Amino acid sequence: KKVFGVIGLGRFGSNVAKLLAEAGAEVIACDINEERVKAISDLVSKAFILDATDEKALRESGIANVDVAIVSIGENIEASILIVVQLLELDVKEIIAKAATSIHGKILEKLGATRVIYPERDMAIRLAHSLLIGGFIEEIPFAEDYSIFEIKVPSYFINKSLKDLDLRKKYKITVLAIKRGDNVIINPPAEEKFMENDVLLILGKAERILKL
Amino acid sequence: KKVFGVIGLGRFGSNVAKLLAEAGAEVIACDINEERVKAISDLVSKAFILDATDEKALRESGIANVDVAIVSIGENIEASILIVVQLLELDVKEIIAKAATSIHGKILEKLGATRVIYPERDMAIRLAHSLLIGGFIEEIPFAEDYSIFEIKVPSYFINKSLKDLDLRKKYKITVLAIKRGDNVIINPPAEEKFMENDVLLILGKAERILKL
Ligand SMILES: Nc1ncnc2c1ncn2[C@@H]1O[C@H](COP(=O)(O)OP(=O)(O)OP(=O)(O)O)[C@@H](O)[C@H]1O
Ligand SMILES: Nc1ncnc2c1ncn2[C@@H]1O[C@H](COP(=O)(O)OP(=O)(O)OP(=O)(O)O)[C@@H](O)[C@H]1O
Known part of the structure; x- marks a missing residue:
């Protein structure tokens, strides 16, 4: 002990x-x-x-x-x-x-x-991000520059698929999971369309997330 | 603005x-x-x-x-x-x-x-948790019962693959990403072997993670 x-x-x-x-x-x-x-x-x-x-x-x-x-x-x-x-x-x-x-x-x-x-x-970083990133819920640092962000789905994602949005190439972020109602979709497939009220778990750099 | x-x-x-x-x-x-x-x-x-x-x-x-x-x-x-x-x-x-x-x-x-x-x-709470739960680094609640955990690789995972450990069936947890040195492996494939000093990003229920 x-x-x-x-x-x-x-x-x-x-x-x-x-x-x-x-x-x-x-x-x-x-x-x-x-x-x-x-x-x-x-x-x-x-x-x-x-x-x-x-x-x-x-x-x-x-x-x-x-x-x-x-x-x-x-x-x-x-x-x-x-x-x-x-x-x-x-x-x-x-x-x-x-x-x-x-x-x-x-x-x-x-x-x-x-x-x-x-x-x-560290708390200042989280507060600044929560003030600047619309729909920000949580952030945990994961690696140098990279954090895991939990955010509400941005309005312009709704009804589009990961493929349509080309998130990985365009924003260099990865959607690790989607919380939809009581369900959790882990590693969503490229054709998965975002819906209103989705909560996203994203891996990426803060500056990229700020641009969403 | x-x-x-x-x-x-x-x-x-x-x-x-x-x-x-x-x-x-x-x-x-x-x-x-x-x-x-x-x-x-x-x-x-x-x-x-x-x-x-x-x-x-x-x-x-x-x-x-x-x-x-x-x-x-x-x-x-x-x-x-x-x-x-x-x-x-x-x-x-x-x-x-x-x-x-x-x-x-x-x-x-x-x-x-x-x-x-x-x-x-708040930082004292996070530090106290990480000191009391071996290998625990961070946690963010994600859905009812589910959290995202950042933990040091458990010693008995080392040199075994996700497939060998059968994590999803056995522990009902999903490894979302592995931080290895300066690299981040997102959605690691089933054959990926864990190595010493890996930091894991896991989705699962707290009680399951504590059993690791
Ligand atoms: N009446 C005031 N008007 C403007 N600034 C003030 C006033 N009183 C204190 N400050 C300033 O607020 C700052 C923070 O104050 P203080 O050191 O009391 O807080 P703290 O919570 O311990 O700070 P830290 O963020 O470093 O932990 C100081 O720079 C101080 O000069
Ligand atoms: N040489 C020392 N030996 C033992 N305790 C000390 C010594 N110097 C300072 N302390 C104590 O350490 C405590 C914290 O110190 P200080 O206020 O400088 O740090 P802080 O980082 O601003 O604290 P906080 O955690 O409140 O933000 C104080 O209670 C102080 O009395």
Whole structure:
């Protein structure tokens, strides 16, 4: 059973710690701010008030004896980097770090963070797309530049087939599935005509989807 | 063509403003902090240094003559609420507000914000799920019971083909695409063998995916 360490109990860190603890996982949390540690101490297995840049305090708290460490310090980029480096020296196998800017994130990746997260930027991308793409419902990034989009069928697709619209050549997008009422048509054939109220699952680049 | 107003240029607000502007939309941005306004002024149509709680300044800047306003002020909950109320009085039709806590968000909804966003909390939920379900990366609900899942290839799939695994009959799931390095294989053929480090895009019911 995995042990999780959360360093930094801001909005992101405290939510991660609570969710993991609610799901029954063992969570050790710490923050330099006493109030934030107190707010969470009943919910997690162990909670410490400590400055995680203090390598001795970090080691003595045992917060480095975790399988996965989540470092969630955005404002103080220097502290975030120092803490990740110390966790690597203490042999923590999986380190997930929140980054404030892409430069911050690149540094953390180069130093060896397993995964870097950009909560505000990723939500900004989804919001911008939902505001710009008519009928936008959801988006998940899949590969460099590619995302899976769930969108309402564009009005000018209705009664035309995938073949008529020549989607793959013209827009370089692929319709993976169509939700029609209670049915899901997976890998729709080229002759399949779109109907009103269809919901489409599309793989493609955001700039292409914006042009639909 | 819609006009967007972004009030508050922190990590979330500045990213939303830039993305909308890059996509060709008309964006008016403002912040009380001069540096942040300067950092973005070349990228947007208009940028103002102003205290958005000052109703007169807000009105005179014209930032309330937008179709959609995005209020992205997290730390100062009072300011965020006051600004949303002023935008409602100035008749802005669509107001999207970032909330720091669920109470903050409930207040904004009750007052009439069109949509409330919780970037840190939502990303924390996604991270917690991906940490708790081995290999889980992403999920979007698609139809009643069905979701699209992005997962790391289960170890026992490796070197077997879709046909060998009989995924559709045995697990009732469909592999929509495989991400392998920089390549994306869409609608993989039945003979396609899975390889280490593949990331799979799967359509199926959550209970089935969890059994993988
Ligand atoms: N050296 C440190 N050791 C331990 N905790 C720290 C240290 N420096 C900052 N913190 C804590 O990390 C938490 C998050 O920090 P900060 O507010 O800088 O990040 P943020 O990314 O803006 O947070 P949020 O998740 O709220 O967006 C704060 O509670 C802060 O007290
Ligand atoms: N009254 C105000 N008028 C205009 N801008 C303001 C006002 N109050 C705060 N801001 C600006 O809003 C921006 C975001 O504020 P803050 O840092 O409180 O929010 P946040 O939610 O923590 O941001 P982030 O998006 O970085 O997570 C800051 O650039 C700040 O200068």
